[in-house]
Amino acid sequence: xxxxxxxxxxxxxxxxxxxxxxxxxxxxxxxxxxxxxxxxxxxxxxxxxxxxxxxxxxxxxxxxxxxxxxxxxxxxxxxxxxxxxxxxxxxxxxxxxxxxxxxxxxxxxxxxx
Amino acid sequence: xxxxxxxxxxxxxxxxxxxxxxxxxxxxxxxxxxxxxxxxxxxxxxxxxxxxxxxxxxxxxxxxxxxxxxxxxxxxxxxxxxxxxxxxxxxxxxxxxxxxxxxxxxxxxxxxxxxx
Numbered sequence: 001x002x003x004x005x006x007x008x009x010x011x012x013x014x015x016x017x018x019x020x021x022x023x024x025x026x027x028x029x030x031x032x033x034x035x036x037x038x039x040x041x042x043x044x045x046x047x048x049x050x051x052x053x054x055x056x057x058x059x060x061x062x063x064x065x066x067x068x069x070x071x072x073x074x075x076x077x078x079x080x081x082x083x084x085x086x087x088x089x090x091x092x093x094x095x096x097x098x099x100x101x102x103x104x105x106x107x108x109x110x111x112x113x
Numbered sequence: 114x115x116x117x118x119x120x121x122x123x124x125x126x127x128x129x130x131x132x133x134x135x136x137x138x139x140x141x142x143x144x145x146x147x148x149x150x151x152x153x154x155x156x157x158x159x160x161x162x163x164x165x166x167x168x169x170x171x172x173x174x175x176x177x178x179x180x181x182x183x184x185x186x187x188x189x190x191x192x193x194x195x196x197x198x199x200x201x202x203x204x205x206x207x208x209x210x211x212x213x214x215x216x217x218x219x220x221x222x223x224x225x226x227x228x229x
Contacts, residue, residue: 004155035217045203045220052215091155091216100146100171101218103155 002027002094004104011109013082020067021077021107023092031097034075036066039089039106048090051075079109087111116140119204119221127229132191134224136204138184144207145187146171146218147179149200156203162187194228201225 003026013019023032036048051059051066061064067076079086092104116139122186126132126227136145148156148171158171160179176198178190204221204229 033215035215037218043201043223045205045223046217047217047219050215050217095216100158100161103157105153105155 001031002029002096002099002102004092004094004102006092006104006107008107009105011107012112013079013109014112015084016081018078018080019082019109021079021090021092021109023075023077023104025073025074025075025092025094025097027094029096029099033084033095034068035093035095035101036064036075036077037091037093038086039091040085045091049077082111084111084113091096117204117206117219117221119202119224121224123225125227125229126194128195129193130222132194132226132228134202134204134226136189136221137205138186138187140206140219141184141185142206142208142219144209145181146179146205146207147177147187147199148203148205149173150203150223151200159189159202189227194226195213196228199226199228 005024015042024054032053032112034051038046049064049092063080065078089106091106095101118137120135146161147159150156157173159177162168163179180188202224205218207218
């Protein structure tokens, strides 16, 4: 079985600063993917970034990067140069090969002006 | 944006009444899912489908049933709604991961259900 832990229920960051959202996972599978989703107050779920278990490079998508430490089973999301529009819930998820997605409880990020 | 629509978007109903939520996709994706979102729990899988008439249970399937008679439609039914089923329901679709596709989920806008 897969499990995702997000230990930060809420985070604050000053506009233009970088912020790291923590995600640790548990799986016995060797092949899996890690995903981050953003949910703004409007409610939609937006896919941000993906990291495969065999990817040697950390994934990056614009201001988003994933700090993947396989031995520690962590997949932290780093947002650089925070913007007010980054205020949202952020969910980490894992999908082991051939299995369903498992989501963490989420972290609410608030960007302060 | 993935073509996924959910209906209704908002519904208030009474305990004991049946409720059906519809998910319609225009992407021809094989996999379809129903999740519920509750504070502190993230998203939890109710049921999923891997093809027409092929469905299976997720982690919180009690009190729910699903049907998929066409590739594009996935229905979630609460046979007799209870207050514990008050939640936001999300439909999602995906395809199998390939070399260029991560297999990510694409979500609908969500359906807010209140059971009084």
